[in-house]
Amino acid sequence: MSKWIEKADELVWGPWLLVLLLGTGVYLMLRLDFLPVHNLKYALRCALGREKGDEDVKGEDGGKGVVSPFSSLTTELAATIGTGNIIGVATAMALGGPGALFWMVAASIVGLATKLVESSLSVKYRGKNQKGQTAGGPMYVMERAFPYRKAGHILAVCFAAFAVLASFGMGNMTQSNSIADALAVTFAVPKAKTGLVVTILTVLVVLGGIGVIGKVTQVVVPFMGILYMAGTLTVILFHWRNLPIALGGILTAAFCPEAVSGGLFGHVTATVFQSLRWGVSRGIFSNEAGLGAAGISAAAADTDDYIRQGYISMTGVFLDTVVICTATGLALAASGVLGGTEGEAPLTGAAMTLAAFRTVLGDFGEKFMGVCIVLFAFATIVGWAYQGERAFEFLLGGRTKYNLLYRFLYGLVAFAGCMCPLQVVWDLSDICNGLMAVPNLICVLALSGRICREIREDDRMRKTGKIREGHPVRKERGTRNHVRARNSGRMSAFRKKELW
Numbered sequence: 001m002s003k004w005i006e007k008a009d010e011l012v013w014g015p016w017l018l019v020l021l022l023g024t025g026v027y028l029m030l031r032l033d034f035l036p037v038h039n040l041k042y043a044l045r046c047a048l049g050r051e052k053g054d055e056d057v058k059g060e061d062g063g064k065g066v067v068s069p070f071s072s073l074t075t076e077l078a079a080t081i082g083t084g085n086i087i088g089v090a091t092a093m094a095l096g097g098p099g100a101l102f103w104m105v106a107a108s109i110v111g112l113a114t115k116l117v118e119s120s121l122s123v124k125y126r127g128k129n130q131k132g133q134t135a136g137g138p139m140y141v142m143e144r145a146f147p148y149r150k151a152g153h154i155l156a157v158c159f160a161a162f163a164v165l166a167s168f169g170m171g172n173m174t175q176s177n178s179i180a181d182a183l184a185v186t187f188a189v190p191k192a193k194t195g196l197v198v199t200i201l202t203v204l205v206v207l208g209g210i211g212v213i214g215k216v217t218q219v220v221v222p223f224m225g226i227l228y229m230a231g232t233l234t235v236i237l238f239h240w241r242n243l244p245i246a247l248g249g250i251l252t253a254a255f256c257p258e259a260v261s262g263g264l265f266g267h268v269t270a271t272v273f274q275s276l277r278w279g280v281s282r283g284i285f286s287n288e289a290g291l292g293a294a295g296i297s298a299a300a301a302d303t304d305d306y307i308r309q310g311y312i313s314m315t316g317v318f319l320d321t322v323v324i325c326t327a328t329g330l331a332l333a334a335s336g337v338l339g340g341t342e343g344e345a346p347l348t349g350a351a352m353t354l355a356a357f358r359t360v361l362g363d364f365g366e367k368f369m370g371v372c373i374v375l376f377a378f379a380t381i382v383g384w385a386y387q388g389e390r391a392f393e394f395l396l397g398g399r400t401k402y403n404l405l406y407r408f409l410y411g412l413v414a415f416a417g418c419m420c421p422l423q424v425v426w427d428l429s430d431i432c433n434g435l436m437a438v439p440n441l442i443c444v445l446a447l448s449g450r451i452c453r454e455i456r457e458d459d460r461m462r463k464t465g466k467i468r469e470g471h472p473v474r475k476e477r478g479t480r481n482h483v484r485a486r487n488s489g490r491m492s493a494f495r496k497k498e499l500w
Contacts, residue, residue: 307454
């Protein structure tokens with residue numbers, strides 16, 4: 001079974017998906033005139049609450065979100081900042097060579113545009129569930145705004161189904177597995193005991209819904225990010241003499257991997273495609289740009305300024321990959337553990353990262369990394385619980401009476417993840433990631449013309465002072481009745497296309 005899963009993983013993450021992911025990011029970046037890069041400083045200021053915004057404008061959904069924009073971002077970051085930043089980077093560089101880090105960062109830069117567009121759409125077209133609570137995400141965008149209603153419904157159901165599976169795999173099992181391994185290696189804690197504790201804590205947090213999840217992530221995410229970055233920068237500064245060689249080797253290996261074999265990088269053998277494949281796939285695993293899951297958390301924000309919230313959501317890609325993943329990769333490369341072995345087995349995953357920290361902090365470095373992995377992984381479990389629940393709820397037509405069942409099942413899956421073989425769990429997670437990306441990217445490309453115009457117009461008006469800072473561009477073509485008719489499906493395909 002594991003061999004079949006591995007082959008399916010290779011098929012899903014073939015050249016076609018890499019072209020779709022990178023191609024969509026490049027296309028959107030060009031249509032947006034590189035605004036995601038130019039406005040990155042503005043986006044970071046919005047995320048930190050340093051920009052004044054118009055948060056009181058009512059949107060088409062007639063209601064507001066349930067958490068603050070910052071809590072929405074930390075919930076999103078909780079789902080993205082996880083073992084992908086530690087184990088994922090190490091795995092990518094072990095299998096794809098040091099050049100995988102270059103492709104990881106390159107994919108994240110074009111992913112800024114993808115995250116901006118998909119999150120803006122998710123906030124703009126969010127709806128309500130059976131209890132009248134705000135709910136959104138790519139599935140609502142597909143259902144309410146896709147040019148062809150039947151196709152949009154099929155895409156929405158596919159995305160929601162893949163998102164539920166991904167919440168169990170990528171969001172839960174891979175993370176709980178990493179927690180169990182880290183505690184077993186570092187503190188000799190039996191995996192069964194770890195599974196029981198993780199299950200109880202997960203159930204206690206997710207039973208409180210997005211309100212409790214948001215409060216937990218507001219505290220945990222900043223703390224764990226600062227703690228991990230402090231440790232990583234210590235490793236880099238300790239090996240600062242190797243830093244120029246490490247940077248040169250990473251850039252060279254991205255296009256000519258055989259040129260850097262030996263020396264600081266050991267005997268890592270990889271092709272250019274392997275470097276590209278592992279860099280992009282692990283980068284997407286880490287920051288989720290293109291997957292669409294982040295739009296579910298963005299839609300929970302207490303704001304109707306969908307463009308501003310899109311920018312806030314976009315900063316998650318920058319902080320996750322450009323900052324944290326890059327720091328991890330430089331620490332691995334500069335410390336000389338890349339391509340090393342432990343006994344006869346090559347170092348990879350958590351073992352490689354632990355070895356890098358051990359070169360500076362000794363035995364304390366191993367314990368430090370164990371704590372970081374536990375914090376990162378548990379935050380991801382909590383963040384993905386909300387995203388998976390909203391997708392599960394959508395599949396049931398917005399009915400919320402089975403949400404409690406999902407929350408308990410989600411907690412039990414955490415126990416299973418602690419006991420499962422690691423490679424099978426990671427392969428299943430990769431497959432779910434790829435399958436989620438396809439319907440989301442189709443929807444983003446189909447709606448990219450209008451939303452890109454709105455983002456460009458919002459930027460132009462904001463910079464010329466014609467509107468207040470953060471005020472969204474809300475002008476729709478046609479009357480409000482036309483908009484309602486289009487979203488509800490009571491309009492001919494020809495007229496719908498004409499309005500778009």
